[in-house]
Structure formats: structure tokens, C-alpha cells
Amino acid sequence: MDIKIKRVIGRSKAKTNTSLYAYISAVSFIAFIFLLYLIKTYDVTDKTLLIVFSLLCVVAETFLIPMPKIGAVSVSYALTFSAILLTDPLTVAIISSVGVALRCPYVEGKGRVNIFNNPIYKTIFNVSQYIIITGAGSIVYEIADKIIDVGFVFFNPIASIFSLIIYIFLNSLFMAILMSLILNKKVIDIWKNSIFGILYNVVLVSLLGIVIAFSCDSYGVGGIILFFIPLMFARYTFKLYLDMRKNYFESINMLIRTIEANDPYTSGHSVRVSAYAESIARKLNLPQSKIDLIKSAGLLHDIGKIGIDKGILNKTGKLEKNEFEVIKCHPQIGATIISDLSFLSNLSDIIRHHHERNDGSGYPDGLDHEKITLETSILTIADSFDAMTTNRPYRDALDLEYSLREIKDNAGTQFNPDIVDVAVIALRESYNIINNY
Ligand SMILES: [Fe+2]
Ligand SMILES: [Fe+2]
Numbered sequence: 001m002d003i004k005i006k007r008v009i010g011r012s013k014a015k016t017n018t019s020l021y022a023y024i025s026a027v028s029f030i031a032f033i034f035l036l037y038l039i040k041t042y043d044v045t046d047k048t049l050l051i052v053f054s055l056l057c058v059v060a061e062t063f064l065i066p067m068p069k070i071g072a073v074s075v076s077y078a079l080t081f082s083a084i085l086l087t088d089p090l091t092v093a094i095i096s097s098v099g100v101a102l103r104c105p106y107v108e109g110k111g112r113v114n115i116f117n118n119p120i121y122k123t124i125f126n127v128s129q130y131i132i133i134t135g136a137g138s139i140v141y142e143i144a145d146k147i148i149d150v151g152f153v154f155f156n157p158i159a160s161i162f163s164l165i166i167y168i169f170l171n172s173l174f175m176a177i178l179m180s181l182i183l184n185k186k187v188i189d190i191w192k193n194s195i196f197g198i199l200y201n202v203v204l205v206s207l208l209g210i211v212i213a214f215s216c217d218s219y220g221v222g223g224i225i226l227f228f229i230p231l232m233f234a235r236y237t238f239k240l241y242l243d244m245r246k247n248y249f250e251s252i253n254m255l256i257r258t259i260e261a262n263d264p265y266t267s268g269h270s271v272r273v274s275a276y277a278e279s280i281a282r283k284l285n286l287p288q289s290k291i292d293l294i295k296s297a298g299l300l301h302d303i304g305k306i307g308i309d310k311g312i313l314n315k316t317g318k319l320e321k322n323e324f325e326v327i328k329c330h331p332q333i334g335a336t337i338i339s340d341l342s343f344l345s346n347l348s349d350i351i352r353h354h355h356e357r358n359d360g361s362g363y364p365d366g367l368d369h370e371k372i373t374l375e376t377s378i379l380t381i382a383d384s385f386d387a388m389t390t391n392r393p394y395r396d397a398l399d400l401e402y403s404l405r406e407i408k409d410n411a412g413t414q415f416n417p418d419i420v421d422v423a424v425i426a427l428r429e430s431y432n433i434i435n436n437y
Contacts, residue, residue, distance in 0.1 A: 033129030041261035042090035057099025089138035116260030137167040274298030279430035297350040304334025377416035
């Protein structure tokens with residue numbers, strides 16, 4: 001959660017002003033006083049736990065779990081929360097602050113960022129924030145646990161909820177104030193926008209914290225390490241998967257740019273076909289793996305056009321029979337190109353058959369309803385719909401209702417009749433989104 005704050009601080013170097021430094025100083029001062037109070041009031045009850053959890057927190061904060069769209073998340077709060085369940089507020093505050101002070105996560109464009117190469121005020125702010133938030137969360141748990149006895153030996157669910165509420169409230173408040181100073185916006189507006197994201201993350205991660213606390217309670221501190229190693233391994237595997245996915249879509253984008261550079265008239269066609277095909281696949285409730293396959297096939301279906309003469313491809317008049325025969329080669333050329341790339345070869349058949357027709361009169365292989373896969377049928381509808389609703393070298397774009405009626409009228413002859421009704425609903429919705437109606 002402080003990751004976002006850190007990023008914002010980094011982004012706003014120029015905007016860092018007096019009120020921001022005053023805020024950071026105030027938070028640091030409160031954290032210092034609060035830490036003195038914790039040292040005076042509590043003793044570290046289990047030194048082994050303190051050392052092991054602190055080290056694991058550094059590891060968790062260093063090897064963040066990358067998440068598409070939201071950046072990265074840390075599971076260090078799972079460790080902090082399990083420490084709240086198992087030990088005292090002083091230990092909790094030390095564990096979380098050591099984790100954030102000594103971490104060295106990888107930041108794109110900067111490499112490994114650590115206490116020595118990061119501005120010291122960022123580290124002080126993050127550490128101060130963690131001392132206050134986790135220390136307060138732990139004290140609230142302790143007080144609620146004493147007042148409300150629910151009869152659980154291992155942990156108190158009611159006290160956990162109070163502790164989480166305090167953690168989420170303080171975490172979101174610190175972030176909202178900081179961002180309001182940086183962005184010059186109202187605290188309440190930023191707070192309202194961020195609270196649910198934090199709530200979702202913290203609740204999920206704290207469930208993991210309960211499992212960690214349970215294994216520590218049952219098998220001792222060694223049990224945590226045994227639990228933590230597979231967790232980090234899973235994180236590594238997940239990161240490899242995300243890296244691979246990123247490379248995959250970057251390669252596809254590069255290929256699309258190649259197609260569209262050759263045929264600028266159809267610029268955007270591949271992206272729209274992919275979006276239409278995706279919307280039909282989603283409406284048909286296909287699994288995510290199939291949706292991904294259809295999206296990629298949509299992006300690459302016309303890649304074979306890079307092998308077709310530009311003069312024929314961009315001809316504005318009516319095509320001669322022999323010219324049409326040349327254009328008809330593009331599905332085979334595309335399938336051959338794709339089959340040579342091992343990571344895309346599963347798209348080859350869909351690309352080869354995107355001009356087949358349900359009645360068997362299409363090309364290149366004359367497949368019919370029985371032999372055309374569902375993925376290919378979806379792509380064919382999406383491709384024809386975009387061709388109808390956009391300008392072509394030989395005619396202007398056709399109207400939405402006319403195009404949808406054409407799809408319906410050609411169910412059974414050109415298109416798979418089993419999916420036409422669902423496809424028309426999906427196409428209407430996505431057409432309106434793509435064209436901003
Ligand atoms: Fe095509
Ligand atoms: Fe196409």
C-alpha cells in the first residue's frame with residue numbers, strides 16, 4: 001500500500017514543497033513519540049520470532065508480487081498481521097518498520113532501490129507510517145481481545161476486525177493526506193477513491209496472515225519458513241508467467257504494426273476485430289484461456305497480408321478475378337508465418353480458416369459447420385462485422401443496424417447459426433463502446 005505513495009513521491013519531485021516536508025516531519029515526530037511509548041510500555045516477548053519475521057518482511061518487501069494494472073503488492077502485511085495475532089505491539093512495529101527500511105525492490109528504470117540510493121525522507125516517512133499503523137493496529141487488537149472474549153484459543157476474530165479497521169483507516173488516511181498535498185486536491189475525494197482498493201488488498205492479505213499465524217502457533221517459527229519458501233517460489237513462477245505474457249503481447253503488437261504499415265487503410269482493423277471477437281467470446285461464457293486465444297487471433301488474423309502486393313491490397317476499384325485469387329492467399333500465408341513462431345503456433349489454424357463459410361463455400365479449405373472450430377466462427381463474425389462498419393477502398397462504412405441484420409441474414413450460410421444471436425448482442429454493445437455512443 002505504501003508502494004503507491006512511494007511512486008507518487010517519486011513522480012512529484014518538482015512539486016515537493018514546504019507543506020509536504022512539514023507533513024512528513026509531523027508524521028515522523030508522531031511515530032518517534034509513539035515508538036518511545038511502545039518501548040516504555042511493552043517488552044519484546046519472543047526475540048526469535050522478532051528476528052525471523054523481520055527478515056521475512058524484508059524478503060517480502062523486496063520481492064513484491066507483480067500484479068497487472070495495479071503495479072505490485074507485498075505480502076509483508078500478512079506477516080505483520082500474523083505478528084499482531086501472536087505477539088506484542090512493540091514487536092509488530094519493529095517487524096514492519098525493519099521490512100520497509102531494509103527492503104530493496106526492483107523498480108523499472110531505476111534498478112534495485114534501497115535505503116542507500118533512495119532519498120532518506122522517503123524511507124523515514126514509510127518507516128514512520130508503518131510504526132504508527134501497525135503499532136496502533138496491534139494495540140487495538142490487544143484491547144479488543146481483552147474486552148470481547150469469543151472463546152477462541154488461537155485468535156480473536158472480532159478483535160481482528162477492529163484491528164483491520166484501524167489499519168485500513170490509518171493507511172488510507174496517511175496516503176490521502178500525502179496525495180492531497182502533492183496533487184492539490186481535497187483529502188476526502190482522494191480518500192474515498194483509495195479506501196476500497198486498500199480494503200480489498202488488506203482483507204485478502206490478512207487471511208494469509210491468519211494461516212501464517214496458525215502454522216507458527218502449531219509448528220513454531222520453523223513452520224513459517226517452510227510456509228514462506230513455497231510462497232516466494234509461487235511468486236517467482238507468477239512473475240515469470242507475467243513477464244512471458246508481456247513479451248507475448250509486445251511481440252503481437254510489433255507484428256500488428258508491421259501489417260498496418262503495409263496496409264494503412266485498414267489501420268485499427270486488427271485491434272477492433274480482436275475487441276469484437278473478445279466480446280462475443282465473453283458473452284458465450286468461454287473460459288479465459290479461450291478468450292485470450294481468440295483475442296490474439298483477432299489481432300493477427302490478417303498478418304498474411306504482408307505477403308500480398310500493395311497495389312492489389314489498396315486498389316480502390318473492383319478487383320479482377322486473378323487479383324482476388326492473390327488476396328485469397330493471405331490466410332494461408334498468415335498461418336505459415338504464425339506456425340513458424342512456436343509461442344503463437346496455436347493460432348495458426350484459426351488464422352488459416354478465418355475466411356471459411358458455414359456452408360463450406362469459403363476458402364482456403366472449404367471447411368463447413370462441422371469442421372470449423374467455435375473460435376474460428378467467432379473470429380469470422382467479428383472480422384466481417386468490422387469490414388462492414390468501416391470505410392473500405394471500394395465503399396463507405398455501412399450503418400450498424402444494417403450490418404447486424406446482414407450477420408443475422410447470413411446465419412447458416414456464411415456464419416455459424418448457433419452463435420449468431422449472442423454475437424449480435426455482443427457486437428451491438430462493443431460497437432457502441434468502441435465508437436463512444
Ligand atoms: Fe482476412
Ligand atoms: Fe480481416
